[in-house]
Amino acid sequence: MNMFALFILFASILVSGSVLFFFGKVSSKTLKLTLAFSGAYLFSLSLIHLLPEVYDSGGATIGIFILLGFFLQIILEIFSEGIEHGHMHVHKDHHGAFPLAVMLGLCIHSFLEGMPLAQRFGDASTGTSLLAGIILHHIPVAIALMTMLLDSGIGKQKAFFYLAIFALMAPLGSFTGTWLSEIFTRDLSLLFDRLMAMVIGIFLHISTTILFESYEEHRYNLYKLLTILAGAGLAMLT
Numbered sequence: 001m002n003m004f005a006l007f008i009l010f011a012s013i014l015v016s017g018s019v020l021f022f023f024g025k026v027s028s029k030t031l032k033l034t035l036a037f038s039g040a041y042l043f044s045l046s047l048i049h050l051l052p053e054v055y056d057s058g059g060a061t062i063g064i065f066i067l068l069g070f071f072l073q074i075i076l077e078i079f080s081e082g083i084e085h086g087h088m089h090v091h092k093d094h095h096g097a098f099p100l101a102v103m104l105g106l107c108i109h110s111f112l113e114g115m116p117l118a119q120r121f122g123d124a125s126t127g128t129s130l131l132a133g134i135i136l137h138h139i140p141v142a143i144a145l146m147t148m149l150l151d152s153g154i155g156k157q158k159a160f161f162y163l164a165i166f167a168l169m170a171p172l173g174s175f176t177g178t179w180l181s182e183i184f185t186r187d188l189s190l191l192f193d194r195l196m197a198m199v200i201g202i203f204l205h206i207s208t209t210i211l212f213e214s215y216e217e218h219r220y221n222l223y224k225l226l227t228i229l230a231g232a233g234l235a236m237l238t
Contacts, residue, residue, distance in 0.1 A: 005131055006117075006171040012135045013167035017142035018160070020150060026143050034143070035085060036224045038136040039210030040231030042203045045133045048235055049126050050200050058193035065194045069201025072112075079105030083144050084137075085210045099152060103162060106145065107169045109202065110138070114173025116199050118181060119192040129238045134170055136231075137206070142166065 019026065054062055077084065079101040113134050121127050145166060149159035177195070181188050211228060 006174055009114075009131065009135055009138075010167045010171050013138050013142045014164060016139040017146040017163040017167075019143065020146050021156065021160075025147060031140055031143060033223060033227050034140040035210050036227045037231040038133075038140055039085070039207040040228040041136050041235045042133050043207035043211060044232040044235030045129055045238075046200050046203045046207070049123075049129050049238075050196065050203075053121055053123065053126050054193055054196050054200065057189065058197060062193060062197045065197035066201040066204070069112075069198030070205045071201075072198065073109070073202045073205040076105040076109050080109065081105075082209075083148065084109060084141055084206050085213070099148065102145075102148070103166070106141070106166060110166060110169035111173040111176075112195070112202065113137075113199055114170030115177040116192060116196040117170070117174040118177025119189075119196060125238065129235070132238060133203070133235075137203075138170070 054066075058065075073084075081102055083102060083106060117127065117131060117134075119127070121130075142163060146159060146163055149162060150156070154162075177192065180191075
């Protein structure tokens with residue numbers, strides 16, 4: 001993955017999180033629709049592009065690593081409290097305190113997603129689609145994270161600093177993957193296939209959680225359906 005693509009990944013998180021400084025809080029419905037779009041894209045991306053690629057090169061046992069990624073995300077959400085799919089929990093008795101556990105879970109999640117970006121895929125467009133999926137996924141997460149940080153009362157400068165740390169994690173994961181491939185002389189394609197499989201498991205957990213989440217307003221469910229179809233359609237076109 002070239003430097004410009006990784007810069008776009010980094011900048012997209014900073015810009016989307018910084019929107020709150022200029023326009024105030026993003027409405028709950030807007031955030032949920034953004035999440036629905038990204039969830040549909042991730043789900044469709046996994047089925048159409050990533051799964052065929054990883055099964056073609058990773059062998060029959062690759063499904064074990066998809067399951068590992070799925071259950072790893074469940075563990076990470078013990079720390080992140082589900083902020084990956086828009087859940088924000090501000091503990092009133094810890095006002096002004098930095099939510100360390102949330103950042104830890106979110107940063108590990110983002111770092112793992114970035115590692116397969118260093119991989120050379122059989123179809124060159126798969127890497128671009130994966131990058132787009134991570135960006136679309138991280139935009140609403142950045143908004144949710146920034147909302148939670150500001151509501152926790154830690155101040156705008158500190159909130160932006162922690163947002164920047166989160167923004168660095170996926171590019172850092174990609175750099176780590178590239179570094180590993182350069183220092184080891186043996187073929188690491190199997191390792192990258194297994195990492196990609198784990199990321200697919202993470203994507204499937206996050207996307208299905210978003211897509212199967214129900215809402216009371218039936219009219220809003222119609223908007224969500226149209227948004228999901230748009231996300232799935234974009235994944236089919238990329």
